[in-house]
Amino acid sequence: MAIPYLSSFKVEDLHFDRKNPRLAEFSKEDKTSDEEILRLLWEVMAVDEIVLSIAASGFFPHEQLIVIEEKNGKEQKLVVVEGNRRLAAVKAILEPNLIEGLLNERVVLNVSSAIKQTLHELPAIKVSSREEAWRFIGFKHINGAAKWSSYAKAQYIAQIHKEFGIPLKEIALQIGDTNQTVQKLYQSYRVIQQAEEKRVFNTADVLGSRLFFSHLFTGLSYEGIQKYLQIQKENIDYPIPDNKLEDLGEFLVWLFGSKFRKISPIVQSQNPDLRRLDAVLKNTEATILLKDGSPLIYAYEVSQPKKDIFEQSLVAAKKELQKANSYSSITYDGSLEALQIAGDVAELADALYEFMEKRFTEQQKQNDGPKKRVTS
Template identity: 55%
Template sequence: MNQTIEYISPDDLHFDYRNPRIAEFHPTAYTPEKEIIKILWNVMGVEEIVLSIKASGFFTNEPLIVIREDDKNVVLEGNRRLAAVKCIIDPTIADFIGFNKNLVTISPEFRDTLNALPVIFVNDRKDAWKFIGFKHINGPAKWGSYAKAQYVSQIKNEFDIPLEAIASQIGDTHKTVQKLYQGLQVIEQAENLGVFDRTDIQANRLYFSHLYTGLTYEGFRNYIGINGVPFDQAAPVPANKKEELEELLTWIYGSKKKDVAAAVQSQNPDIRRLEAVLQNTEAIHALRDGVPLYQAYEISRPKEETFEQSLLEAKRALQKAHSYQTEGFDGQNESFLRHAASIAKLADELYVAMESKYVAFKDRGKKKRLFEDD
């Protein structure tokens, strides 16, 4: 990589819409600069960079890494710093909720020091990948799983760099990088097949960790047929699992076009619940019919396990009610007494039914007296 430092006006430097750290917000080459600044400010901690620059100036020994693409100077490394400088120089560029213009108030003399920023030009993106990976992915401002997956995918698919080499460079285990890569390949394959659209999900951002975590479980992998598929395969899902792939991503992320809410509302416990459902035919059909995930999960569980948990939950609820009865029941509210009577009746009926089964089971092994004419 060329180490010659040049100085370029911030006006002539442009954000990299392919930056893995903002990929989950779906920027394109046509996304306005203001919108990218808003994303960086709200999600990537640009405010901290502003304070640092105001306190110490722009560190010339940390130049931006820039490539010439489509007749533009695109910043591959240093987008947060570029956003901070642009906001300081022209606060009107950040007219969105949450931006404090007083934060970027500076003297004209200080503003003049930011009129040209140090940059190093690279010939292509491959020339810069090792530097960016080593310095940033596991640096002070750690990247999320989706940003890492985007980065790994770009390097693997565009430059044919082995996953093991990428893992070594960014400081993650080979196994982690394999799973990140495969998770994103599943999403991209679904998009290429026309069964998923990242912009169609119900949430305002794609929670990649839901899928990334789910694909570490056997139930998910078997459902879309990727158990045993090499982790570095670009399109891992078999052709005969297209419908299952669409279902899985819809259950995880929902769909605005289909007016389907995501079955997974939080990673814990919903991803584990969904895994259990994916391994039970009756529960899968229930989920397909629109039954909430927690109910489909109950269907998937062994009946004995569900029965025991119900008994224990009822016991705990009654113990709690009993602890409050001294102050919670003054003897005047008859409806409370009726509730207790209904509970007692149900408990008696349940106990009688269970006792009958228990006695019958115990007696099953006993020999009955036999008669000659039997």
């Protein structure tokens, strides 16, 4: 194995890493050009903040890149496996036209000519392979100042485990996470891979600009979702049994949507949507309604005890009426339409209160029972 060494490399000879897990949730195309990757990094990974740092203090020599030489197409190229954001910042400073039209593009104009002159070559450690590189990267690469998303971290863990045979426990020690967290991240990533391998889901079909992997990572810890998908906790590489793969594909569309089918994800946030989905999947009737296209909120109400829905509705109605009342003195302009709506609300409230009062009185009588003569 060659000994890693620190040297300087021309910026024009350094290329972005198309296997960078941090790009996976935004792009599935391995043939993406360096220019496209630069624009993507600028848009989603706050490269402009690094530009401002360089403008103020220059490029810190102790923040060297890590590079490997590997085949890219027909050529051998120097690929940056650690420091893609910093490389993007420098390339943008040297060639501002590469980020033309993007948000905060003008920050590159803050970099002085003197600093620009120092940026044509960058310090980097050259290693012989990705297997060697991952140990150099370790904690800093994943849990550093610009922390990775859960999806990027999961993909990186899977990549290291599969390609180099590194045990998950050892990866956990190296990146500074607990063994349990690494196991869960890996299992969640394998769920997506299983779905893609069996062609019941495609990450390129996700609706929106990114895949919100944290919804899946969190959801797989919920009891209702675990039972619905029949998660095999002991089989970390193939957590979903074959008979549940079709359900898995549909479940992932609920989480992430589908561009091709023009379906929006029903989970917009983990709270309350993900918990509501978990509750629905615990109830057979509610699950059938959801699979038939009913809105999540309706299926959720069906899954809940009727008493809970009744009491929650009362609380919600009170809250909304309090809000309307607080605005009435400054916004009500005397319109008949608004007054009629308020009248309808009042009639509904009166009818509801009369019914509840009657039921309450009847209950009290039953509890008290017939009056008896008091004797000594």
